[in-house]
Amino acid sequence: MQNLCLEKxxxxxxxxxxxxxxxxxxxxxxxxxxxWTMVKDFDAQFAFLTGAWNYSYxxxxxxxxxVIAVPAADLAKKxxxxxxxxxxxxxxxxxxxxxxxxxxxxxxxxxxxxxxNIECKVCDYVKKHNIFALKGVNAWIDDxxxxxxxxxxxxxxxxxxxxxxxxxxxxMKDKLPAGI
Amino acid sequence: MQNLCLEKxxxxxxxxxxxxxxxxxxxxxxxxxxxWTMVKDFDAQFAFLTGAWNYSYxxxxxxxxxVIAVPAADLAKKxxxxxxxxxxxxxxxxxxxxxxxxxxxxxxxxxxxxxxNIECKVCDYVKKHNIFALKGVNAWIDDxxxxxxxxxxxxxxxxxxxxxxxxxxxxMKDKLPAGI
Numbered sequence: 001m002q003n004l005c006l007e008k009x010x011x012x013x014x015x016x017x018x019x020x021x022x023x024x025x026x027x028x029x030x031x032x033x034x035x036w037t038m039v040k041d042f043d044a045q046f047a048f049l050t051g052a053w054n055y056s057y058x059x060x061x062x063x064x065x066x067v068i069a070v071p072a073a074d075l076a077k078k079x080x081x082x083x084x085x086x087x088x089x090x091x092x093x094x095x096x097x098x099x100x101x102x103x104x105x106x107x108x109x110x111x112x113x114x115x116x117n118i119e120c121k122v123c124d125y126v127k128k129h130n131i132f133a134l135k136g137v138n139a140w141i142d143d144x145x146x147x148x149x150x151x152x153x154x155x156x157x158x159x160x161x162x163x164x165x166x167x168x169x170x171x172m173k174d175k176l177p178a179g180i
Numbered sequence: 181m182q183n184l185c186l187e188k189x190x191x192x193x194x195x196x197x198x199x200x201x202x203x204x205x206x207x208x209x210x211x212x213x214x215x216w217t218m219v220k221d222f223d224a225q226f227a228f229l230t231g232a233w234n235y236s237y238x239x240x241x242x243x244x245x246x247v248i249a250v251p252a253a254d255l256a257k258k259x260x261x262x263x264x265x266x267x268x269x270x271x272x273x274x275x276x277x278x279x280x281x282x283x284x285x286x287x288x289x290x291x292x293x294x295x296x297n298i299e300c301k302v303c304d305y306v307k308k309h310n311i312f313a314l315k316g317v318n319a320w321i322d323d324x325x326x327x328x329x330x331x332x333x334x335x336x337x338x339x340x341x342x343x344x345x346x347x348x349x350x351x352m353k354d355k356l357p358a359g360i
Contacts, residue, residue, distance in 0.1 A: 010335050011334055011335045011336055014196075014215055014216070014332075014333050014334060014335040015196055015215075015332035015333060015334055015335075015340055016194075016195055016196005016197065016215075016218075016332055017196065035194055035195075035196075035219075036194070036218050036219045036220070037218055038196075038216050038217055038218040038227070038228075038229065039215075039216045039229075039335070040216070040229060040309065040310075042335075047218070047227075047229075047309070047311070048218075049218065049219075049220060049227075076346055076348075077346075077348065077351075080348040080351050080352060081351055083352075083355070084351050084352060084354070084355055124308070124309070126306055126308075126309065126311075128304070128306075129220065129227070129304070129306065129311070129313055130220075131227070131306075131309070131311065133309055149343065149344075151346075152194075152195035152196055152332070152342070153194050153195060154191055154194060154195055155190050155191045155194040155195075155219070155222075155356075155360065156191055156349070156356065156360045157347065157348055157349030157350075157351075157352040157353070157355075157356055157360075158345055158346065158347050158348070158349065159345070159346040159347075159348060160195055160342045160343060160344070160345055160346070161343045161344040161345075161346065162332070162340045162343055163329065163340060163341045163342055163343020163344065164329075164340070164341040164343065165338055165339070165340055165341075166256055166257075166331075166338065166339040166340070166341065167337065167338050167339075168256075168257065168260040168337055168338070168339060169336070169337030169338065170337075171257075171260050171261055171264050171337075172260060172263075172264060172337040173337070174264070175263070175264055175337075176336065176337055180335065180336045180337075
């Protein structure tokens, strides 16, 4: 994995992919799958929705850290399976043969098999809406991954991979942040 | 356009598409393009991010209503162009030849050319994070649209259409809401 400049991290979230979120509760690593997520600002700010019903919630609230790991097409089935069991009774890193790699600034682990990993601090939890606000502090990319298509959840148990690409850079040239 | 049951509206947002948001400020219709958006709950609850810098913000705050119109591939270029100009000096419905159709429960218009339209009430605005919380009250679908691929913004001026479909309904059977 190579370093990904933080200003480019939003490029892997804005399109709305399924993400994996890793946490470390002080004793063990865990990972959950989320598709209710969005970009909050160009400087690696993100939001996702979860709450006390979720096993990862306690670790998020306690340590105020996580890693957003973005799986590509090769991990699609695993990402769905990870979202269909709980860290309460499952060591998901072991069960799904995920390689936990050391983060630089947070205790939650990177997932080596993922295309992109974003180390995040929890900035806020908006309890009324179950929304976590996050700020990326470091990011990694596996540029050697062959199939870079991200996974999108429809919500009915079907998923869609990134398809045809369109280029509208000319129309958007005044709207893009510098360096993108 | 046929009626779409509200419980299925999230199926067109969860995958993270570019959406158009229409508003009516009491005098005229307007429309903006947003890609920072997410599902908030299965019962047609959504969130998107915008703020006072955006021309549509005033109308959203004043009338607490909007329509989330989901464009399919045929509107990709228009969706980008709509997001690259402002309602402050442009009649976007006229400029982009969009057909405003009457909503049932809100004053903001439906966009006839869109694949799905969701009439929404603004429930809350979380000022600290510039997040609008919305509740769908009625929804429409154009099932006769031939190309139903939705559009995803990468964030660098390129866009990606829905691609290959994967079916993991069996794995997710215990996680899906009833009727989906």
